[in-house]
Amino acid sequence: xxxxxxxxxxxxxxxSAPVPLSVLDLATVGTGRTAHQALGTxxxxxxxxxxxxxxxxxVAEHHSMPGVASSSPAVILAxxxxxxxxxxxxxxxxxxxxxxxxxxxEQFGTLEALAPGRIDLGLGRAxxxxxxxxxxxxxxxxLAEGADEFPEQLSELIRFLDDDFPDGHPYARIHAVPGPVxxxxxxxxxxxxxxxxxxxxxxxxxxxxxxxxxxxxxFAHHFSSANTLPALELYRESFxxxxxxxxxxxxxxxxxxxxxxxxxxxxxxxxxxxxxLRLRTGxxxxxxxxxxxxxxxLGLAEQEFVADWLHNVVYGTAEQVREGLDAxxxxxxxxxLMITANVHGPQARLRSYELIADAYGFPAGR
Numbered sequence: 465x466x467x468x469x470x471x472x473x474x475x476x477x478x479x480s481a482p483v484p485l486s487v488l489d490l491a492t493v494g495t496g497r498t499a500h501q502a503l504g505t506x507x508x509x510x511x512x513x514x515x516x517x518x519x520x521x522x523v524a525e526h527h528s529m530p531g532v533a534s535s536s537p538a539v540i541l542a543x544x545x546x547x548x549x550x551x552x553x554x555x556x557x558x559x560x561x562x563x564x565x566x567x568x569x570e571q572f573g574t575l576e577a578l579a580p581g582r583i584d585l586g587l588g589r590a591x592x593x594x595x596x597x598x599x600x601x602x603x604x605x606x607l608a609e610g611a612d613e614f615p616e617q618l619s620e621l622i623r624f625l626d627d628d629f630p631d632g633h634p635y636a637r638i639h640a641v642p643g644p645v646x647x648x649x650x651x652x653x654x655x656x657x658x659x660x661x662x663x664x665x666x667x668x669x670x671x672x673x674x675x676x677x678x679x680x681x682x683f684a685h686h687f688s689s690a691n692t693l694p695a696l697e698l699y700r701e702s703f704x705x706x707x708x709x710x711x712x713x714x715x716x717x718x719x720x721x722x723x724x725x726x727x728x729x730x731x732x733x734x735x736x737x738x739x740x741l742r743l744r745t746g747x748x749x750x751x752x753x754x755x756x757x758x759x760x761x762l763g764l765a766e767q768e769f770v771a772d773w774l775h776n777v778v779y780g781t782a783e784q785v786r787e788g789l790d791a792x793x794x795x796x797x798x799x800x801l802m803i804t805a806n807v808h809g810p811q812a813r814l815r816s817y818e819l820i821a822d823a824y825g826f827p828a829g830r
Contacts, residue, residue, distance in 0.1 A: 553584070
């Protein structure tokens with residue numbers, strides 16, 4: 465693996481924040497809104513995050529979900545790269561079993577050429593959708609094959625990014641372009657940089673693999689909170705220093721929403737809870753409005769699901785959210801928080817990130 469300085473991964477916390485804060489966005493599509501509007505909000509949010517000092521801005525790969533417009537992370541990231549200047553951009557994540565490693569190396573090599581030194585490649589092994597859609601993406605019936613082959617696919621992807629297949633390998637004469645090969649041919653002046661690779665997970669598999677490879681690890685606390693502490697412990701126990709990192713670096717995703725009024729914060733997060741309930745029960749749709757969420761009659765099992773979901777969402781006033789995020793960092797010992805706010809209203813999301821930045825004394829920006 466080519467040398468990658470860990471200062472492309474580590475960051476300095478701003479203001480009074482205990483760790484760097486970043487943003488995960490799904491280009492949420494609410495009722496009464498179009499995908500065009502949702503993606504426009506994603507651009508607006510990325511620019512806000514850059515202006516206020518959030519460290520990185522990631523988008524995630526999801527498929528066949530009407531309320532999520534982020535099925536093509538590389539396309540969205542290219543759009544964001546043209547509309548931002550400094551903030552790190554990345555995938556949270558690309559579901560590698562859905563794709564040929566060479567294609568991902570080419571896509572993210574292109575992104576690195578568009579925004580040098582600003583690209584993160586977060587990789588997951590889950591399908592990011594239901595089984596039938598995953599089968600359509602992978603063009604195979606046995607979905608487990610893709611997940612089982614993840615370490616091999618990851619190794620292949622890294623070799624394409626570094627252009628270092630050994631002599632005699634079937635891919636030794638194949639090059640991901642843009643990429644290092646352009647700096648090795650006569651007259652080549654290609655930069656040696658490549659995207660920073662992260663492993664993503666919601667269980668112990670990727671935690672252990674990230675540790676063994678000495679890679680940064682991002683855990684999906686926002687939808688798998690019961691596994692957070694065991695996965696982080698496994699990552700740290702498994703960690704081996706590498707050319708990428710000399711010590712572990714762990715980040716977790718957290719659902720958080722701040723509002724000027726705590727009642728409004730709860731009103732907004734209910735929209736995300738109802739949307740997730742529908743998804744988990746096989747009824748995916750657009751994110752409901754606050755009015756729809758408030759008026760929706762929940763059965764006993766549905767009430768329990770919503771209560772459990774909201775238990776892991778940090779919401780309220782800016783001060784309440786700050787206290788909740790501080791407590792989460794203290795409990796988990798993570799190096800970075802990635803905040804996501806999958807609710808109906810775009811203005812509620814934008815206002816939340818402003819309030820959180822204010823609560824930690826982040827710069828006002830320009």
